[in-house]
Amino acid sequence: MERHKTLGALLLLPALLALTPSGQGGSIPGAAGRHGPERAPSGMVVSEHWLASEAGRDVLAAGGNAVDAAIATGLALAVTHPAAGNIGGGGFMVIRFPNGTSTAIDFREKAPLAAHPEMWLDENGEYSSDVHHNSHRAVGVPGTVAGFEKAHRLYGSAAWVDLVEPSVVLAEEGFLVTEGLAEGLSYLVERKGSGYPATVAAFSKDGAPYQAGDLLRQPDLARTLGRIRDEGAAGFYHGETARLVAEEMRANGGLITEEDLDLYQARERTPVRGTYRGYEIVSMPPPSSGGVALVTMLNILEGYDVAAMGHNSAPYVHHLAEAMRRAFRDRATYLADQDFVDVPVHTLITKEHAGSLRETIDPARASTSAPSDLAQGYESPETTHYSVVDADGMAVSVTYTLEAGYGAGIVVPGAGFLLNNEMGDFNAGPGLTTDRGLIGTDPNLARPQQRMLSSMTPSIVAKDGELVAVVGSPGGRTIINTVLQVILNVVDFGMDIQEAVDAPRVHHQWLPDRIRIEEEGVEASTVAELEAMGHPVDMGGRQGLAHSIMIDPATGERLGAADPRNPDSGARGH
Numbered sequence: 324m325e326r327h328k329t330l331g332a333l334l335l336l337p338a339l340l341a342l343t344p345s346g347q348g349g350s351i352p353g354a355a356g357r358h359g360p361e362r363a364p365s366g367m368v369v370s371e372h373w374l375a376s377e378a379g380r381d382v383l384a385a386g387g388n389a390v391d392a393a394i395a396t397g398l399a400l401a402v403t404h405p406a407a408g409n410i411g412g413g414g415f416m417v418i419r420f421p422n423g424t425s426t427a428i429d430f431r432e433k434a435p436l437a438a439h440p441e442m443w444l445d446e447n448g449e450y451s452s453d454v455h456h457n458s459h460r461a462v463g464v465p466g467t468v469a470g471f472e473k474a475h476r477l478y479g480s481a482a483w484v485d486l487v488e489p490s491v492v493l494a495e496e497g498f499l500v501t502e503g504l505a506e507g508l509s510y511l512v513e514r515k516g517s518g519y520p521a522t523v524a525a526f527s528k529d530g531a532p533y534q535a536g537d538l539l540r541q542p543d544l545a546r547t548l549g550r551i552r553d554e555g556a557a558g559f560y561h562g563e564t565a566r567l568v569a570e571e572m573r574a575n576g577g578l579i580t581e582e583d584l585d586l587y588q589a590r591e592r593t594p595v596r597g598t599y600r601g602y603e604i605v606s607m608p609p610p611s612s613g614g615v616a617l618v619t620m621l622n623i624l625e626g627y628d629v630a631a632m633g634h635n636s637a638p639y640v641h642h643l644a645e646a647m648r649r650a651f652r653d654r655a656t657y658l659a660d661q662d663f664v665d666v667p668v669h670t671l672i673t674k675e676h677a678g679s680l681r682e683t684i685d686p687a688r689a690s691t692s693a694p695s696d697l698a699q700g701y702e703s704p705e706t707t708h709y710s711v712v713d714a715d716g717m718a719v720s721v722t723y724t725l726e727a728g729y730g731a732g733i734v735v736p737g738a739g740f741l742l743n744n745e746m747g748d749f750n751a752g753p754g755l756t757t758d759r760g761l762i763g764t765d766p767n768l769a770r771p772q773q774r775m776l777s778s779m780t781p782s783i784v785a786k787d788g789e790l791v792a793v794v795g796s797p798g799g800r801t802i803i804n805t806v807l808q809v810i811l812n813v814v815d816f817g818m819d820i821q822e823a824v825d826a827p828r829v830h831h832q833w834l835p836d837r838i839r840i841e842e843e844g845v846e847a848s849t850v851a852e853l854e855a856m857g858h859p860v861d862m863g864g865r866q867g868l869a870h871s872i873m874i875d876p877a878t879g880e881r882l883g884a885a886d887p888r889n890p891d892s893g894a895r896g897h
């Protein structure tokens with residue numbers, strides 16, 4: 324349970340509360356009163372930081388399309404939201420074009436050439452969670468810059484320099500630190516990254532923590548972004564930036580070399596598609612498990628009148644949990660990088676497969692998760708999601724990540740950006756399955772150039788050929804369940820997009836065999852009913868940050884719903 328324990332401890336840290344970045348705690352924000360959605364006639368960007376949303380909005384207003392705006396937003400988040408916004412990590416972009424076709428860009432990190440399944444075991448065969456998750460060996464070859472460049476080359480319309488320049492300016496001139504960011508950075512420099520001088524130098528004032536209202540300037544990051552602006556992805560994967568990354572690795576037992584950086588390629592993939600009560604769902608295929616699990620759960624739930632059960636009633640939460648339990652078991656059994664493993668995507672997303680899973684659900688009684696042959700702990704709640712729609716109706720859903728909050732906590736000296744710890748999303752080692760949360764099944768073991776399994780679920784919903792909504796969330800494995808519930812809230816419960824985002828959420832991931840419900844998410848009597856059905860229930864915390872967009876069917880307006888669980892987030896339209 325090392326991993327589990329570590330994450331449990333991290334969850335207590337205010338800095339890592341993607342859940343409550345302001346540190347304010349308290350009740351579910353949506354309960355405090357209406358605060359959105361933001362309405363705009365043409366384009367909308369919703370992200371974790373309003374300055375990044377503004378960077379994307381300005382690109383749209385200048386005539387750029389949704390892909391252009393997504394790139395500008397993502398690069399701006401790399402400056403303003405260092406916990407998860409990144410150029411040192413990776414992620415996924417799902418695009419739906421105005422003609423109804425769609426595609427996906429996979430810029431997930433890859434294992435370096437020197438990686439191998441036993442790379443986190445010592446000479447005695449002892450597994451080290453710390454090396455797996457908190458060391459230079461936890462770093463995957465970053466994909467974000469290659470992904471953005473590929474998306475731009477294939478589908479962008481604005482000049483690349485105009486998409487990168489806003490982030491250069493933000494890094495060079497600085498921006499005001501919020502209360503949430505101050506808490507995060509103090510955790511980074513005093514704890515997680517305290518052993519790395521470049522991290523402390525980049526994110527403190529000569530060792531003293533930033534306070535809310537301080538100006539945060541990042542001159543090394545500005546120079547790196549300047550190279551990306553001037554040279555494209557070559558400004559990251561070759562030359563000065565690549566040299567600085569490889570030097571940091573060589574000096575600290577890391578595996579990434581100049582050759583790994585040179586070899587990195589983003590991939591265009593065919594999205595996973597499903598239907599739910601006449602709505603079309605477009606989401607991310609492997610190496611994400613998100614799209615497959617999302618469609619599986621929707622297919623299972625389509626067989627029930629969930630609206631009649633009542634939102635967050637005991638019968639509803641029970642059926643949600645049972646659908647989640649089954650989809651997450653499939654996830655652990657089959658899902659991994661499809662470039663290395665034969666993943667039966669088409670079977671898993673059929674209505675027939677969901678029907679056979681549904682038949683095993685007792686409407687009144689919790690089933691048990693199988694013995695812990697595939698046990699898994701909870702994952703870090705970090706990562707970040709943003710949504711974009713342009714004037715023509717092109718929609719872009721991006722979820723990208725450093726894995727844990729601030730990734731590995733390692734800033735590349737001289738380059739000013741944080742490295743991911745995404746290798747932690749590979750399984751621990753062959754056969755290393757324990758009932759304490761490790762998993763050792765074969766498909767998702769670390770192999771040279773393989774991409775680690777992800778839960779990120781950037782998704783787009785359409786109906787009758789028209790765009791309905793753009794959704795996604797951070798939150799490790801909770802991501803898939805957060806996205807599921809935003810969609811159910813809209814489709815089954817008729818909520819508007821802000822209500823759908825605000826509503827309290829529920830999580831079950833097969834193992835550990837427990838339902839987690841956001842604090843104040845259900846009545847005490849509902850918990851008692853669920854427990855009587857045989858479900859262990861944990862109440863508390865926050866789940867996800869589902870920055871979403873919906874199209875008003877009556878007016879065509881773009882409705883941007885920033886998730887109030889992070890007060891720094893913002894919806895910006897034009």
Ligand code: GLY
Pocket residue numbers: 706724725726727745748776777778779799800
């Ligand atoms: N590191 C979080 C995910 O990829 O799901």
